[in-house]
Amino acid sequence: MTRLAALIVRETTLAWGRGGGPLVALGFYAGVATFLPLAIGPQHDRLAAIATGAAWVALALASLLSLERMFERDYEDGALDLLLLSPVPLELTCLVKCAGQWLATGAPLALGAPVAAIALGASPALAPLIFACALLGGIAFAFIGGIGAALSLGARRGGLLTAVIVLPLFVPPVIFGGGALANFAAGLPWTGGMAFLGAYAAAAVAFGPLAMAAACRNALS
Amino acid sequence: MRAPKNLPKTLDDRLITQLSIRDAAVRRGGRLLFEGVYLELAAGEACALTGPNGSGKTSLLRAVAGLVRLEAGDVGFGGVDPADARGDLHLLGHADGLKASRTAREELTFWTRWGGGNDDALREAADTLELVPLLDLEVRRLSAGQRRRLAIARMLAAPRPLWLLDEPLSPLDARWRVAVGVLMQRHLDRGGLILAAVHDPLPAATRSLELVA
Numbered sequence: 001m002t003r004l005a006a007l008i009v010r011e012t013t014l015a016w017g018r019g020g021g022p023l024v025a026l027g028f029y030a031g032v033a034t035f036l037p038l039a040i041g042p043q044h045d046r047l048a049a050i051a052t053g054a055a056w057v058a059l060a061l062a063s064l065l066s067l068e069r070m071f072e073r074d075y076e077d078g079a080l081d082l083l084l085l086s087p088v089p090l091e092l093t094c095l096v097k098c099a100g101q102w103l104a105t106g107a108p109l110a111l112g113a114p115v116a117a118i119a120l121g122a123s124p125a126l127a128p129l130i131f132a133c134a135l136l137g138g139i140a141f142a143f144i145g146g147i148g149a150a151l152s153l154g155a156r157r158g159g160l161l162t163a164v165i166v167l168p169l170f171v172p173p174v175i176f177g178g179g180a181l182a183n184f185a186a187g188l189p190w191t192g193g194m195a196f197l198g199a200y201a202a203a204a205v206a207f208g209p210l211a212m213a214a215a216c217r218n219a220l221s
Numbered sequence: 222m223r224a225p226k227n228l229p230k231t232l233d234d235r236l237i238t239q240l241s242i243r244d245a246a247v248r249r250g251g252r253l254l255f256e257g258v259y260l261e262l263a264a265g266e267a268c269a270l271t272g273p274n275g276s277g278k279t280s281l282l283r284a285v286a287g288l289v290r291l292e293a294g295d296v297g298f299g300g301v302d303p304a305d306a307r308g309d310l311h312l313l314g315h316a317d318g319l320k321a322s323r324t325a326r327e328e329l330t331f332w333t334r335w336g337g338g339n340d341d342a343l344r345e346a347a348d349t350l351e352l353v354p355l356l357d358l359e360v361r362r363l364s365a366g367q368r369r370r371l372a373i374a375r376m377l378a379a380p381r382p383l384w385l386l387d388e389p390l391s392p393l394d395a396r397w398r399v400a401v402g403v404l405m406q407r408h409l410d411r412g413g414l415i416l417a418a419v420h421d422p423l424p425a426a427t428r429s430l431e432l433v434a
Contacts, residue, residue, distance in 0.1 A: 078316025087308035
């Protein structure tokens with residue numbers, strides 16, 4: 001337990017500083033959210049119709065930002081070797097790394113998501129649900145993103161490769177979360193989408209570390 | 222170097238008591254680095270691994286640590302499951318895994334905890350390697366030799382029987398080469414095992430193994 005506690009502290013502080021950490025992710029997020037009215041036009045009803053969807057897609061993109069260095073830095077400087085030389089299974093190590101990533105970027109972004117959606121014209125009544133979706137979705141993004149980050153270890157321009165690997169896997173949470181939000185706004189049943197989002201996040205937490213560990217071992221040997 | 226006072230006299234709870242490499246071969250990038258390598262190492266023994274650049278010294282060390290797959294042969298730890306043995310050995314190499322942006326204290330604390338050491342051992346190790354005045358510096362501010370001492374302190378703070386060292390003395394000055402030699406001898410006296418890739422004679426070596434390119 002002391003090992004894992006030490007690791008989560010290390011991973012969170014490293015992710016906090018990685019590529020500017022949550023501030024850069026939030027800045028990017030705010031940037032994308034401000035771009036939309038510029039491109040679509042400032043008509044309120046038009047923007048309000050897409051506000052939650054746009055906030056949600058921007059969130060998926062912003063969570064890509066700091067994924068690149070999640071494993072790569074440890075791989076390059078030898079820390080990944082030493083993390084392997086431990087009684088802790090590599091799968092658990094990967095799980096903790098993703099949890100650190102989520103704490104440092106996913107959670108701050110989830111705080112920003114309702115703000116962005118409301119700024120674009122979504123009803124403030126949606127805010128709690130947007131926050132909940134962003135928290136759950138952020139877990140899925142961090143754990144799926146970790147797979148991409150581990151798979152692109154050792155590749156040049158690994159960040160770009162990570163994005164290409166990961167974006168298709170971001171599709172289900174974007175659909176489920178966006179669907180739940182749209183249904184809630186329209187007064188329709190929304191719990192189904194939310195349940196699917198939760199299930200996808202749970203599956204990502206369960207299976208993501210297996211894939212990440214396999215990819216890390218492969219990159220090292 | 223100051224003489225350590227409270228370091229445990231023996232390596233308690235150890236798993237690894239011997240190392241045996243049988244008929245090992247490693248292939249990297251389609252090229253056979255070496256084959257037919259044999260080595261038996263018992264508790265208290267050290268082996269100097271020599272050979273020209275590119276002969277596979279680092280790869281052999283990484284293969285023993287289980288980080289590189291063997292093309293042929295096997296590595297045994299006296300009946301210990303290799304997966305368990307991984308948590309019972311230290312690897313010290315050029316890539317030391319120390320993060321330039323963190324302080325020496327943060328790094329030493331994390332790796333001590335990760336390696337299973339406690340705070341007393343940490344203080345003792347920092348004191349032994351005269352790192353105490355450097356602990357609040359960022360790792361990027363340390364010289365190559367100071368950085369290596371930090372990596373060595375990390376090994377002392379979390380006692381494990383098998384040390385795999387990849388040119389451990391190269392960035393150290395004359396005084397610290399002697400001092401680290403003393404630390405290595407002390408590790409052997411406690412029943413530790415050392416396999417070290419070196420170009421210069423190892424201060425504490427009892428055996429040697431040469432890889433031919």
